[in-house]
Amino acid sequence: MEQSDPNRAQAPVTAGNRLTIDLGALSRNWLALDALAGAAEAAAAVKGNAYGIGLVPAVRALSRAGCRTFFVALPDEGLRVRAAAPDATIYILNGLASNLSSMHAEARLRPVIGSTGELDEWAAYRARGGDGNAALHVDTGMNRLGITFAEAQELAADPGLVERLGLTLVMSHLACADTPAHPLNARQLATMQNVRALFPGLPVSLANTAGITLGPDYHFDIARPGIGIYGGPYIEGIAPLETVVTAEARIVQIRNVPAGQTVGYGAAQTLARPSRIAILSTGYADGYHRAAGSTDQRPGAATFLHGRPAPLVGRVSMDLMAIDVTDVPEARRGDWVELFGANMPVAEVAAAAGTISYELLTSLGARYARHYLGDA
Numbered sequence: 001m002e003q004s005d006p007n008r009a010q011a012p013v014t015a016g017n018r019l020t021i022d023l024g025a026l027s028r029n030w031l032a033l034d035a036l037a038g039a040a041e042a043a044a045a046v047k048g049n050a051y052g053i054g055l056v057p058a059v060r061a062l063s064r065a066g067c068r069t070f071f072v073a074l075p076d077e078g079l080r081v082r083a084a085a086p087d088a089t090i091y092i093l094n095g096l097a098s099n100l101s102s103m104h105a106e107a108r109l110r111p112v113i114g115s116t117g118e119l120d121e122w123a124a125y126r127a128r129g130g131d132g133n134a135a136l137h138v139d140t141g142m143n144r145l146g147i148t149f150a151e152a153q154e155l156a157a158d159p160g161l162v163e164r165l166g167l168t169l170v171m172s173h174l175a176c177a178d179t180p181a182h183p184l185n186a187r188q189l190a191t192m193q194n195v196r197a198l199f200p201g202l203p204v205s206l207a208n209t210a211g212i213t214l215g216p217d218y219h220f221d222i223a224r225p226g227i228g229i230y231g232g233p234y235i236e237g238i239a240p241l242e243t244v245v246t247a248e249a250r251i252v253q254i255r256n257v258p259a260g261q262t263v264g265y266g267a268a269q270t271l272a273r274p275s276r277i278a279i280l281s282t283g284y285a286d287g288y289h290r291a292a293g294s295t296d297q298r299p300g301a302a303t304f305l306h307g308r309p310a311p312l313v314g315r316v317s318m319d320l321m322a323i324d325v326t327d328v329p330e331a332r333r334g335d336w337v338e339l340f341g342a343n344m345p346v347a348e349v350a351a352a353a354g355t356i357s358y359e360l361l362t363s364l365g366a367r368y369a370r371h372y373l374g375d376a
């Protein structure tokens with residue numbers, strides 16, 4: 001937590017908090033998942049600003065590591081990936097937005113067609129002589145995006161379809177991959193095997209990060225890891241890969257508060273002992289979830305400094321939050337405190353807020369001084 005730590009951002013004195021993003025760890029995590037996926041190609045899910053860490057630096061680092069295929073949610077994100085990775089294959093998961101067929105083709109973005117309406121629009125565009133490629137999303141049980149298996153069967157009866165539509169991939173998404181014993185996994189796998197049989201020769205993709213760990217049957221041709229690349233745990237209780245993101249906040253001031261007094265809005269937590277309270281320069285405006293705060297009824301998240309955890313006290317404010325440093329006598333005004341990172345797992349902070357690491361990462365605010373290790 002020392003300010004001179006070479007592995008930490010040297011944030012400007014005007015910054016209240018800082019993010020250190022380790023692109024070397026990001027690349028190694030991707031390589032580890034690529035190895036775990038066996039013969040399948042590992043792509044990378046970089047939607048949501050690459051899970052909060054920054055789309056362009058993430059794409060550049062992953063490209064250098066050998067990643068050739070990227071999945072984003074939106075065409076806007078796809079355009080930014082295209083600028084950073086001119087030769088990459090880019091899929092747009094949210095599907096084909098109305099009247100954007102030619103725009104996708106011009107930027108070589110491949111829409112993941114997820115409904116018969118999108119399919120009709122894409123087919124009409126191709127019939128008019130439009131080029132470009134697309135993926136087909138078949139729903140196997142999630143009921144979010146994708147045509148039904150019955151619709152896929154109908155399409156497959158037309159042998160020229162794959163070529164006529166320029167399809168390069170057929171994919172589906174697992175609803176319960178992070179719960180290996182859930183029976184829906186096997187059902188989705190069985191349906192996907194039937195989908196593969198419908199479109200011989202067309203590459204198939206099913207697994208996200210957790211799906212890769214369900215075993216080789218789930219790997220098919222292309223895996224789509226996201227959270228594991230960013231060092232988030234993908235199955236409850238399973239250790240994450242290397243830590244990529246470290247979020248820290250500065251101590252603004254330290255105050256001594258007598259027992260029996262309360263801290264913060266709503267007087268939500270009463271101190272049981274005379275306490276040393278450090279006020280940190282981070283709040284929910286920085287994406288630190290308000291629900292991670294602490295009350296008399298329910299303990300909140302913890303932070304980490306000088307080798308020890310320090311729990312939140314009271315509610316999280318917009319720009320500030322309080323921690324108890326009574327047991328951390330070294331704590332001083334100006335110190336950096338780890339909100340999450342190698343010593344305070346993002347999943348634990350997320351759990352204290354009643355959410356998952358995905359949401360905490362993608363909520364990272366714009367106020368952090370961002371520093372990339374390993375060259376952006």
Ligand SMILES: *Cc1c(COP(=O)(O)O)cnc(C)c1O
Pocket residue numbers: 045047093173207208209210224225226227228234
């Ligand atoms: C986000 C997403 C992924 C990546 O999932 P992780 O759990 O982060 O590995 C893969 N496929 C689809 C369709 C997604 O939406």
